[in-house]
Amino acid sequence: MSTVAEKPTTELNEATVRFCGDSGDGMQLAGTQFTTTSALVGNDVATFPDFPAEIRAPRGTKAGVSGFQVHFSSNEIYTPGDVVDALVAMNPAAFVTNIGDLRDGGILIVNESGFDKKGLELAGLDGNPIEEVALHQLEQKYKVYKVDMTKLTRDAVKEFGMGVKEADRCRNFFAMGLVFWVYGRPLEPTLRFIEAKFGKKPEVAGANRAALMAGYNYGETVEAFDTQFHIPKAELKPGKYRSIMGNTALSWGLMTAAKLSEKRLFLGAYPITPASDILHELCKHKNFDIVTFQAEDEIAAMTATIGAAFAGAMSITASSGPGIALKGEAFGLAVIMELPMVVINVQRGGPSTGLPTKTEQSDLYQAVYGRNGECPMPVIAARSPGDCFEVAQEAWRLAVRYMTPVMLLTDGYIANGSEPWRIPQFADLPKIPVTHPEATDGSEQFLPYTRDERLARPWALPGTPGLEHRLGGLEKQDRTGNVSYDPENHQHMIDTRAAKVANIAEDIPLQTVDGPDEGDLLVMSWGGTYGSCLSATRLARKHGKSVAHAHLRYINPLPRNLAELMGRYKKVLMPELNSGQLRTIIRDKYLVDVIGFNKMQGRPFTVAELVEKISEVTG
């Protein structure tokens, strides 16, 4: 092999690769490894894992296709890419469902042996798209590489004496190896991964290593692969980096907030996609004094969270739309008890069970309004995987400053996506001060519903002598917290709870924009659409458009300068992955005729469709 002549290298600014195959083919692993490696060589990366809700949908069918897209670049990037430059398809079903996203002239690598009679039937294909006429047509559009990965992998792992089934499980490493060669990625990180993951099973580790090398060498050796691509390092802010997924960043942010406030961390949770990884992550770190409680249902998860908040913990619950709906009654209890806690909704497609593994922003009304009675809760939203770390701390900061449950929104796209994350120093992070009233001799009655200048009430903890008091879901009398049916008091308490949440607007930063301070168009976004909207507005400006971008972290209350800010642009456009929920709220609140751009397909916005909409609106 050492005699093989060096192949020419083409330098690219960026590329997008998608691995797709059956959900049992290990495509998520291939994508994750490619992501880590690209980040390690200094590219900026953004990912989009896309998998079916069924753990094992019928093998080889379109329903069972699992994909992982990685966008890597020498520039800062904010999205996983609109179109794919290189597509790896392990079977016909994956080919059929993904080929539409491959750009003209892109690279198509197919596992030839997957395109057998059975595979074609399962994908509902009459003919073989990689044979004869069909192949010619494909080759008109793409650079097609037919690679018999099954056979090549089996040959590569022969010496480890595995059965056919086990040998075929190494195919994803062959595919990885090949794509690693195409984009000049080093194998070492993946070799380290194999050692760490399979080290205890030497034959599995050995076989995966052999398959990876075989794939890489195949690219290097076979003449058909005539060019290797090189994507130089991105110019990121100096510092130490790692790649991080949204749910991990969120979990670490919560752990950080607990330490910054010197609190025990309590998580009450019930398994639900795509929030379960928060439970998985936190239960691994018990040595950080974290109590994780997997409850019998969503309601118990939430009510236990309330009990833990009363006990004085940094108390959180994490779920997704359907689970949040079940917790709804208990949110009211948390609001009237005025106890601090954080409620996380990793949104997914709805209504009902909807699209559990697909992303959407359609729980905004639920977050802002979804409770009985006058029941205001602050709502904030994370914009990217790494941002989850900060937003988790911000949610807890607001919760304790204002003695209120806080709703934190992320979505499936952020939760499972990953990006490079500049590693902070714990000592540099601002503390989150929490105080509790101290013990008394009990000679004076403790008044749990007195208030400070922010209208927050004291957080007195069970176990403190002299502060014995009762909280409850019946309307509270001002100051004493006793049950009160007094009409004036009820109005006063509703007004006070509302004013308390509204006051948060005075405590949060003014809204800023990316782009000109005034102009033709302001694109406003919130949550996981940040990257697409930022990229689209920047691109539109390059095309000469007068457009700025404002991304909202704070949904309730909204930043206090928002009305003034919107007034500086001729038009306001609000792209959302729902039917226009925040747009409706903003129109209602400010009487501004915000234009909507709405998509509910379980997928993020592409930059191209946003740029097109911007052109349409600006004329």
Next chain:
Amino acid sequence: MSVEMSLPVLTDKDFASDQDVRWCPGCGDYSILAQMKKVMPTLGIPREKIVFISGIGCSSRFPYYMNTYGMHTIHGRAPAVATGLKTVQPDLMVWVITGDGDGLSIGGNHLMHCIRRNMDLNIVLFNNRIYGLTKGQYSPTSPLGKRTKSTPMGAIDNPLHPLSIAIGAEATFVARSIDTNIKHLGATLKRAAEHSGTSFIEVYQNCNVFNDGAWDYAKDRNTKADTTLELEHGKPLIFGKDRDKGIRLNGLEPEVVQLGKGITEDDLLFHDEKALEPSLAYLLSRMRYEDGFPEPIGVFRSVDAPRYDELVNDQIALATKEQGPGELDKLYGSGETWTVA
């Protein structure tokens, strides 16, 4: 000079909050509240270490009347709220006050799971076999045929029996008492308080407005000796005004027998509250007045078992011992990292 530190001597009055008690006059809840306040000072636990948690219903007003920490929460969820509180602060003594509707209907799931985890909580279920706060609908413990506002032609669903449910979930402490049998009630509450793990007590409680007399057979001075049976650990099951009747096992079925005529105490079933196998306790919970049995009162079962609230904190202690206290900077930098100069 040594200073003797001791807890201040408290009385039942110290446990009364400043709130007016607002149950209907004559309600059985008053008696339970009075006994609870009497038991509290005997436990040697300071007021601030005690928390009462309830759901919704007449019984669930209870925490407002105790001068301890308390939470009046939402319908059926008190065991779950208590679970969160107790896991975070395991040194608190936590009472859950619930009723037949709150605990067995809307909150049945939480009750079952709380019991199987053996959370260290004392759960008192006030059973009046009716929905009182909503003014008289039938409850999950109302007997078949019961005519109420929501069952004008009679209830057609089989009732649940609270102790059978608790024992089915393998509760480690199960007892029954009666609101008007104040001595017995007080003693039973105290035993429940002293048990480590979930204590589950069913109290026959009279709703004199919507279901008056539901437990008369067990409370009537003239009949109660024949309709109830006071359980004592290690003693034969004997009852009756003249203590001349007993319970004997016939195969797997209990039967009522007359003592004498060749049947001695030794032929009877002996109570063993410490039996690890819960079948005996379950059998006792199935003895029903309508089937011709005296209904047992007292402690059905009292066994030791690991507690969730302890185990969860033990795991934290173990993880901390083995891995050392968590360091965030180490966590942030774990896995593959790279540096941009």
